[in-house]
Amino acid sequence: MPSDVLIVGGGPAGAIAALVLARVGVGVTILDRAVFPRDKLCGDSVNPGAMALLARHGLAAQVEARALAVSGMLVTGPYGAAVRAIYPGGVVGRSILRRELDTMLLEAATRAGARVEQGARVVSPLVEGANGTRRVTGVFLRTRGGAVARPARVVIGADGRHSSLAFALGLARRPRRPRRWAIGAYFDGVAGLSDVGEMHVRRGHYIGVAPTPGGLVNACLVVPEARARAIGSAQAEALEQTLQRDEQLGPRFHHARRATPVTMLGPLAVDVGSAGVEGLLLAGDAAGFIDPMTGDGLRLAMRGGELAAAAALEALEGRADAHIRLAQRRREELGGKLRVNRALRSLVDLPVGVSLAAAAARIWPDILGPVINYAGDVKSA
Numbered sequence: 083m084p085s086d087v088l089i090v091g092g093g094p095a096g097a098i099a100a101l102v103l104a105r106v107g108v109g110v111t112i113l114d115r116a117v118f119p120r121d122k123l124c125g126d127s128v129n130p131g132a133m134a135l136l137a138r139h140g141l142a143a144q145v146e147a148r149a150l151a152v153s154g155m156l157v158t159g160p161y162g163a164a165v166r167a168i169y170p171g172g173v174v175g176r177s178i179l180r181r182e183l184d185t186m187l188l189e190a191a192t193r194a195g196a197r198v199e200q201g202a203r204v205v206s207p208l209v210e211g212a213n214g215t216r217r218v219t220g221v222f223l224r225t226r227g228g229a230v231a232r233p234a235r236v237v238i239g240a241d242g243r244h245s246s247l248a249f250a251l252g253l254a255r256r257p258r259r260p261r262r263w264a265i266g267a268y269f270d271g272v273a274g275l276s277d278v279g280e281m282h283v284r285r286g287h288y289i290g291v292a293p294t295p296g297g298l299v300n301a302c303l304v305v306p307e308a309r310a311r312a313i314g315s316a317q318a319e320a321l322e323q324t325l326q327r328d329e330q331l332g333p334r335f336h337h338a339r340r341a342t343p344v345t346m347l348g349p350l351a352v353d354v355g356s357a358g359v360e361g362l363l364l365a366g367d368a369a370g371f372i373d374p375m376t377g378d379g380l381r382l383a384m385r386g387g388e389l390a391a392a393a394a395l396e397a398l399e400g401r402a403d404a405h406i407r408l409a410q411r412r413r414e415e416l417g418g419k420l421r422v423n424r425a426l427r428s429l430v431d432l433p434v435g436v437s438l439a440a441a442a443a444r445i446w447p448d449i450l451g452p453v454i455n456y457a458g459d460v461k462s463a
């Protein structure tokens with residue numbers, strides 16, 4: 083008996099899509115290759131807009147209970163430029179370990195009635211027809227005995243940046259620019275922390291720093307391809323040395339000790355030309371990944387999960403072209419945000435852009451306040 087909706091990936095996008103669908107009585111199964119709780123390299127910051135989305139689903143209180151409040155952002159640049167902006171109107175974001183957040187969201191989906199199969203790796207979509215008439219009718223799941231077909235009336239692809247579904251169908255590609263890698267770990271003994279998230283933009287790289295519950299500090303370095311290649315397997319050294327040699331961060335990391343192994347991943351950016359095909363709807367990073375610099379991936383992923391769930395309901399009612407309407411809604415709602423993020427990441431790609439922005443921020447510190455609020459999705463909070 084095919085599932086009504088199969089969701090590949092039980093991260094924030096997939097869990098929210100499942101929650102929405104299960105709450106209106108749709109039979110949903112999530113397939114995730116991981117076994118939760120699982121770690122995920124991330125800055126661990128849930129921005130105010132993402133918190134508002136969680137509140138709409140009745141999930142904010144339990145996240146808040148395991149999180150630190152984040153009242154704004156500190157953005158620094160070269161030449162000692164530093165701007166600290168507090169979100170307006172008492173709005174706050176949160177900092178929470180992804181293994182905790184993602185497990186909580188998955189459990190909420192389960193409570194709502196979704197089935198979750200963990201350790202279930204999807205290898206490719208099950209496709210009928212070809213080119214103009216192709217339709218996804220399920221997925222192939224890897225088992226010990228080989229790939230097994232799992233049919234479904236609708237598939238939601240929420241399997242992250244390396245989406246096996248989006249890449250198999252030729253919907254996703256890795257752009258030639260930007261090509262950046264992230265290297266992250268947790269530290270203790272970091273000085274000078276406060277209740278704001280931090281983004282330190284330098285020529286050629288940037289570093290996110292966030293206090294997390296339990297006292298460890300998340301530090302994430304993002305570098306271009308040439309530097310990632312030069313770093314090779316010396317990831318821990320590269321992260322620690324970059325932190326210690328940084329003009330502004332160095333003194334604060336002087337007595338810090340790395341408390342976890344280092345994780346490196348990349349290339350980060352993935353461009354996706356469409357939100358799916360007939361029978362398949364994409365959500366979260368699987369629908370396109372933007373640079374983590376603006377710290378709003380979770381809000382985009384979860385909102386994408388909601389939009390995919392709404393499109394899945396239309397498809398279950400027998401309406402064709404749900405993926406086309408999904409693409410249109412994503413463009414209308416998320417398009418502006420994605421364009422701003424692209425512009426910012428292009429700016430930090432250029433050494434002169436970083437210098438100019440730093441100079442402008444020194445002369446006119448208020449310039450960054452609106453950008454920080456926009457990145458934090460404060461309006462939707």
Ligand SMILES: Cc1cc2nc3c(=O)[nH]c(=O)nc-3n(C[C@H](O)[C@H](O)[C@H](O)COP(=O)(O)OP(=O)(O)OC[C@H]3O[C@@H](n4cnc5c(N)ncnc54)[C@H](O)[C@@H]3O)c2cc1C
Pocket residue numbers: 090091092093094095096113114115116122123124125126127128129202203204205240241242243244245246264265266302350365366367368374377378379380381383
């Ligand atoms: C370095 C870095 C820092 C970031 N920092 C922040 C931040 O501070 N704040 C923020 O809002 N965003 C941040 N982001 C972005 C954020 O992490 C993502 O946007 C978010 O995780 C997307 O959620 P998702 O559900 O789409 O994908 P994911 O969270 O990646 O979940 C995808 C799920 O799919 C499963 N899966 C993958 N392939 C398969 C398969 N073949 N079969 C079955 N299951 C599969 C995986 O196990 C995983 O559980 C950061 C990203 C990076 C890279």
